Amino acid sequence: MATLIDWLKNINHRFWWIIGGLTVLFIASLIFVTHNAMFYQQPIAQIVKITDETQTEVADEHQNQDIVYTQHIVAKLKNGVQKGKALTLTNEYSESRAYHPKLTVGQDVFVSVDSNDSGQLKGDITDVKRDQALLIVSWIFIMVLLAVGKKQGLYAMISLAVNAVIITLAIDMYIATSNISLLLIMSGAVILITVLSLVFISGFQAQTYAAAVSTLLGTFVLLFITMFVLWLTDEQGIRFEEMAFLSRPPQAIFMAGVLIGALGAVMDIGVSMSTSLFSLYEQNNAISNKDLKASGIEIGKDIMGAMTNILFFAYVSGTIPSLLLYLMNDATVGFTFSMNLSLELTRALAGGIGIVLTIPIGLYTTIYFIHRKRVKA
Known part of the structure; x- marks a missing residue:
């Protein structure tokens, strides 16, 4: 036990400052993406209840079989002028999950909002909000890169970001100037x-x-x-x-x-x-x-x-x-x-x-x- 304490004391304090800083950044960024619906123009709704789920067996002309599930969902809008209001949604996904995913309570989804004759809100799901999962995966990548590569890992991470920006700008330039x-x-x-x-x-x-x-x-x-x-x-x-x-x-x-x-x-x-x-x-x-x-x-x-x-x-x-x-x-x-x-x-x-x-x-x-x-x- 004493040996472990001595080893911890001998570690460079700057290392702990870096670990602490990255941990704070991770928590802050996770809180931000959890509550960033106000920065999106497209309506975002959080699933609060799945009222019913039915399934239907289907087969195409080549006898490829699959099961299609239909979810009836109640969600609450998180942004826009109708923030806080409930709306009904329908989600269809197949057993193969080839197109639509299975949704669960608590997930955020992008929606298009409409209303029926009685004034109740209904809508269609356009996409799933995945920034939380992307953030967690990105932080895991950053932590592993820094733990293994240390300063060179940091340089490699910055270089990767710069390269992505360069390729994006190159593609944008090609789209804007079709003569090149x-x-x-x-x-x-x-x-x-x-x-x-x-x-x-x-x-x-x-x-x-x-x-x-x-x-x-x-x-x-x-x-x-x-x-x-x-x-x-x-x-x-x-x-x-x-x-x-x-x-x-x-x-x-x-x-x-x-x-x-x-x-x-x-x-x-x-x-x-x-x-x-x-x-x-x-x-x-x-x-x-x-x-x-x-x-x-x-x-x-x-x-x-x-x-x-x-x-x-x-x-x-x-x-x-x-x-x-x-x-x-x-x-x-x-x-x-x-x-x-x-x-x-x-x-x-x-x-x-x-x-x-x-x-x-x-x-x-x-x-x-x-x-x-x-x-x-």
């Missing part, structure tokens, strides 16, 4: 994201420059290779039908997705190569370029397979619902896979090319910067 290609806008965003992320996390040092150069070279080389292959094959086998609802050229949008999707994996390879080789140099300044190359190749072999698999599963996993939807409605396997996997597999293959190419690019780029550091030393 999305691929061109995203190319600028990729350069900005790479430089800001690496400099912010690692600072202005030689290994940061090596990682940034190798990341940008690997990303744009894979982009040009993908564009060349699609041009050479006249885009045969690529199904752009899933983007048919867009009023913009799907090819440019697809290539912009390839660029952004591969950036994370390529950046990870570039950073891993740069950090590992510079660590070897710092431990032994007399290490030869031959040994650095041999070590870099081994490092690349170790991370190449894992990163390629991660990229493949990340892309393909998003198509599972669409695959099930097609197959359950008697679509053929060939048609289902060609419609849903052609774009995702192309993105995964393009990212894999970028990962493989970034290994030698990162290797020789890092050795170049190490050589410069040797000369200055």
Whole structure:
């Protein structure tokens, strides 16, 4: 017991100040999102009672069976001129929960309000208010990131927020100015994201420059290779039908997705190569370029397979619902896979090319910067 007390006393007081501050922020933000209905223009109602729930078995022409539940709900408005008044709602959800969720007492929902001939309020549910759940998940992510990464975790969190803002602004710019290609806008965003992320996390040092150069070279080389292959094959086998609802050229949008999707994996390879080789140099300044190359190749072999698999599963996993939807409605396997996997597999293959190419690019780029550091030393 005494040992535990001594250990707690020796912990930096700043650590406890940070933990205390984050705890206060968490509680304050949770209270805010629980009582922030006044800041929404759309009516919000809290479910106070579920009066009845019926169920009906249904089946479609392909004999896919499901159960549809109908909930009759009494809710109380939390904002607007009719705040505090009760209204009746109806919610339908299926056993599969494919569209509407099952609602419970105490949940907040977005509604559209109407009144009947007797003056009683009724309405329709448009969406579920999920900011509490999103806040809790976000705080868990922040706490884990700070606990594991500490100061670097904080930098990574800020960098992630900045990158999200950059991508959002890039998309808004494309929507506002339709005469500029999305691929061109995203190319600028990729350069900005790479430089800001690496400099912010690692600072202005030689290994940061090596990682940034190798990341940008690997990303744009894979982009040009993908564009060349699609041009050479006249885009045969690529199904752009899933983007048919867009009023913009799907090819440019697809290539912009390839660029952004591969950036994370390529950046990870570039950073891993740069950090590992510079660590070897710092431990032994007399290490030869031959040994650095041999070590870099081994490092690349170790991370190449894992990163390629991660990229493949990340892309393909998003198509599972669409695959099930097609197959359950008697679509053929060939048609289902060609419609849903052609774009995702192309993105995964393009990212894999970028990962493989970034290994030698990162290797020789890092050795170049190490050589410069040797000369200055």
